[in-house]
Amino acid sequence: MIPLLDIRGLRKHYSITRRGLIGRRQTRTVRAVDDVSFVLQAGQTLGLVGESGCGKTTTARSILDLVQADAGEIRLDGTDVRPILAGTDRAAMLAVRRRMQYVFQDPYLSLNPRWTINEALREPYRAHAPQDDREWDGRIAALLETVGLEPRNGVRYPHEFSGGQRQRVGIARALAVEPDVVLLDEPVSALDISVRAQILNLLASLQDRLGVAYVYISHDLSSVRFISTHVAVMYLGRIVEIGAVDEIFARPRHHYTAALISAIPVPSPGAVDRRVHLRGEVPSAMNRPSGCPFHPRCAAALPICREQDPTLQRMGTGTQAACHNPT
Ligand SMILES: Nc1ncnc2c1ncn2[C@@H]1O[C@H](COP(=O)(O)OP(=O)(O)OP(=O)(O)O)[C@@H](O)[C@H]1O
Ligand code: SF4
Numbered sequence: 001m002i003p004l005l006d007i008r009g010l011r012k013h014y015s016i017t018r019r020g021l022i023g024r025r026q027t028r029t030v031r032a033v034d035d036v037s038f039v040l041q042a043g044q045t046l047g048l049v050g051e052s053g054c055g056k057t058t059t060a061r062s063i064l065d066l067v068q069a070d071a072g073e074i075r076l077d078g079t080d081v082r083p084i085l086a087g088t089d090r091a092a093m094l095a096v097r098r099r100m101q102y103v104f105q106d107p108y109l110s111l112n113p114r115w116t117i118n119e120a121l122r123e124p125y126r127a128h129a130p131q132d133d134r135e136w137d138g139r140i141a142a143l144l145e146t147v148g149l150e151p152r153n154g155v156r157y158p159h160e161f162s163g164g165q166r167q168r169v170g171i172a173r174a175l176a177v178e179p180d181v182v183l184l185d186e187p188v189s190a191l192d193i194s195v196r197a198q199i200l201n202l203l204a205s206l207q208d209r210l211g212v213a214y215v216y217i218s219h220d221l222s223s224v225r226f227i228s229t230h231v232a233v234m235y236l237g238r239i240v241e242i243g244a245v246d247e248i249f250a251r252p253r254h255h256y257t258a259a260l261i262s263a264i265p266v267p268s269p270g271a272v273d274r275r276v277h278l279r280g281e282v283p284s285a286m287n288r289p290s291g292c293p294f295h296p297r298c299a300a301a302l303p304i305c306r307e308q309d310p311t312l313q314r315m316g317t318g319t320q321a322a323c324h325n326p327t
């Protein structure tokens with residue numbers, strides 16, 4: 001079966017030029033996204049996890065061509081859309097853009113404060129299906145209801161809404177053009193804990209109804225476990241483990257995944273703490289350690305780990321991990 005979304009060898013490096021101590025210009029490379037590949041089918045959710053700076057946002061923004069990838073393919077239903085997104089055929093480009101939408105961590109930053117919610121929701125229709133505005137009024141009202149907002153509130157401005165309500169507007173805006181894939185970049189981390197579950201439930205029920213696929217970016221593994229069918233763990237620009245959510249949580253094979261999962265807070269106060277604590281800071285994406293980039297922090301590191309960079313291998317449990325000495 002041809003995957004809905006098939007990402008192959010996605011790469012985005014940044015060159016940073018700085019003046020060194022003796023005034024000489026030094027150019028360093030930040031490998032923000034390095035050979036990232038995954039597939040996603042309709043109705044599935046891939047949770048993209050990893051510490052700050054590991055390349056989650058750059059991956060999402062490269063898929064949407066909001067930043068231009070250096071290499072790789074972004075296949076939608078088997079067709080690489082990167083040449084279309086970079087090409088001059090505006091109609092073809094808009095048709096691809098309509099199919100992939102983005103939800104920001106803080107929708108306040110993406111909503112024009114001078115526009116009412118109705119105006120904000122009319123914008124995607126104007127861009128993607130320019131027709132009589134009145135025709136869309138009914139759709140906008142239905143859309144607001146879909147995300148649990150009263151249509152009569154559409155005349156209000158973003159600042160008049162709570163964080164959770166604004167995120168509902170952000171989700172409505174992404175869904176307006178009936179996309180196939182929505183990339184959700186930390187969609188609940190700016191919200192109060194009490195509101196997070198409501199938004200996650202909304203996302204899950206919308207997926208059941210609409211069959212939309214999600215890429216769900218988060219630091220919070222509990223929410224990833226709740227909403228995802230699959231998980232990809234990123235470390236310094238690479239996917240180090242990927243597989244079905246139940247497999248990854250039941251038996252993580254990469255030591256970084258194991259450490260992240262064991263760091264999820266223990267819910268019961270009397271429970272035994274079996275956490276594998278992550279040692280040290282995440283290294284800079286500019287100074288990736290040799291061999292396995294996780295080796296300076298890994299308690300299971302072997303001599304080979306300092307020299308040879310492991311590639312993703314099937315682990316027998318259905319997951320793939322890049323590790324010389326899996327758990
Ligand atoms: N425009 C840019 N110029 C240079 N470096 C960048 C740029 N954008 C991102 N980076 C670097 O690329 C790496 C990946 O950044 P990215 O924002 O994708 O990480 P992230 O996983 O989304 O982190 P967070 O969890 O903090 O949002 C980081 O080292 C970051 O500093
Ligand atoms: S390859 Fe080696 S250093 Fe890297 S996670 Fe596996 S055991 Fe640890």
Ligand SMILES: [Mg+2]
Nearest residue numbers: 056057058185
């Ligand atoms: Mg980010």
